[in-house]
Amino acid sequence: MWSVLKARAKQTAKPYPYPQRLPVLPQRFRGLPSLDASRCQEGCQACAEACPTDAIQVAPWQLDMGRCLFCGRCEEACPPHALTFTREFRLAARKREDLVVSPEKQFQLAQALDRELAALFGRSLRLRQVSAGGCNACEADANVLGTVTFDMARFGVQFVASPRHADGLLVTGPVTENMREALLATYEAVPQPKIVIASGACAISGGPFAGFPAVHNGVDKFLPVNLYVPGCPPHPWTLLDGILRLLGRLREQRENP
């Protein structure tokens, strides 16, 4: 008993005061991509060729964060630094097309749910997580939102065991053919109204497995998706920020960390 209390006293960890303070991410963290047309050399396709998942188009020049693994091979292949990754970790979007960034388009952060849903879920959201071919990285970095550092529960958001107790699904993985039926049955079991969050490149577009015959290239082929969270896997802060924006808990827009 005393040893437990002593250990507890020594462990100084407290929840990180997000969103009052922005998290400090590592120097090499790759977040929101920035495309600078003025530095881009005409006829060069190096970034598109380096991309393992065909996330980059050259004409017109754009990068689809829904396919992007944030591996940075494109940045490496671009000596004039026309394509760079910023450390902006807030990346979640409500619409699939909002994930496509180009030199002209300012990235649109996720807007809140409509008033009715936000009123229902804004202070209490229960999610059932379904891995439909996820490699366990997206799952692990969703799971850590329950640890003391992120402490998602202080916002009223929790993962639950039964879909019957849930307000929505957090789906990871490209949706394998073998999980399709179980995913749809789980969705059916969630009472109305309900939301779906697609987390990670696989759940959005199939990720590294896009086009493989055993998978379906993302969850929005089957279910209406309310929030897309890009990344491979999305950083826990990216996911938490997306969920809070969806619930209308974060009003302020961006400032660069």
Next chain:
Amino acid sequence: MSTQEFFSFFPQSAARWEDVPVLPLSSLADGLAQLVQQGGRILAFFPLPDGRQELELLAVVGDPDSGALRAARTRVSRTYPSLVSRIPQLHLFEREIAERYGVVPEGHPWLKPVRFPKSSQGPWGPLAPGTGPFFQLEGSQVHEVAVGPVHAGVIEPGHFRFQCLGEVVQHLEIVLGYQHRGVEESFCQQPAKRRLAAVETVAGDSTVAHTLAYCEALEALAGLQVSPRAAALRAVALELERLANHVGDLGALAGDVAFLPTASFCGRLRGEILNLTAELCGNRFGRGLLQPGGFRYDLGAETETTIRQRLADLEPELAASIELMLEAPSVLGRFEGTGRLSAEAARELGTVGVAARASGLPVDSRAQFPSGMYRFLHVPMATASSGDVFARAWVRWLEVQHSLKLVEELLGSLPAGELQGTIGPLQPSSLAVGLAEGFRGEVCHVAVTNERGELAAYKIVDPSFHNWSALAYVMRGQDISDFPLCNKSFNLSYCGFDL
């Protein structure tokens, strides 16, 4: 001596295809049985499609005494007599071959699907995942419990079928395949850049181990030796991966017996270690850190100091959190004697990694088949003898301490030099094996090239492939309520198995 006929080679070297002998099935079986009896383990047993009527099967065995790999081939037609009754380690490999290529091992004791692919060639045809028949007990007091594929917690899907007498499990059958993404089937057709991305996501928490095995197999085929600096940094990344996962697993074990202080401390400490990997490459799981030919990111003096400092700070915190649990009588009451795996069963099933070492088997590819920097490091073999949940927790704690020392040792004497070499064309008609000891156990990749030097076959064996059967086995005679705890103590990968 039939084992003499096997071709012998070492990890990090390629074998010419023509040197790997084609033996009659009976000689191959004799040789495999003998090697296994001498303490060898079947690393991989899989077919190479070559468009002929017959199917060529390749067996790769690890011989821990000599540190050498032994390989031989055989040819089978539509059916062949199953080798499982002589060599139980082959049981899933034979099922896998039947499912993908329709070649039936006659007399296999439990011939069933492995991953339920739509393209199944198995004698049972394409089946929906999770389809039976299941092994069933009969009797008026017997009942069956079915769980999954979607089960409680943030966890991957699988189906568990328990045959119980009262609260006691008589038999458990684990049916997987829900996570099947077709990694192996589609692998060789992909461009190199996509292959690397697929390898990094075979099992998300073992990104570094799988990528390392892939890189070493390709480098062996290309005849490339990575620089000492790259090799050392790869080992740092692998040990950080082990640290993060072992700490996370110990926390999860604590959570499962409701010992909340350690569950909560370890949850945070695991995150701190993942953040160190992110200091190296920007990604918490080590994505984009390794690539064929070397290591992608150099470590500046400042980051090196940061990592060493943070690990030194973490050490007492880890000790306090984990020892607190391992000394608590309420925890020991649940851990000790639960889910016992005997050394004999572990050996027969071909168990690897933490689970094997906790049952007293000295199985660690870092020590037995060392490659890269591990050729120059002394990796202590952390073993226990009781084979129960406690032993698996204890081995993890020992390995956390060993890995902390290894990282400190590696960073304290980092060789200078280049990080990245250029990987040239792959040697044609050859075979190479990449072995990495991930946190779960041995990750084995086998690459075979055709006469044009292109990848013709690629086999991935995650440690979970060997170990799921051991988990099912230890549940016999256990209370069904102990299943979550036993499951955590193995912590196996679903997607690594399903591929």
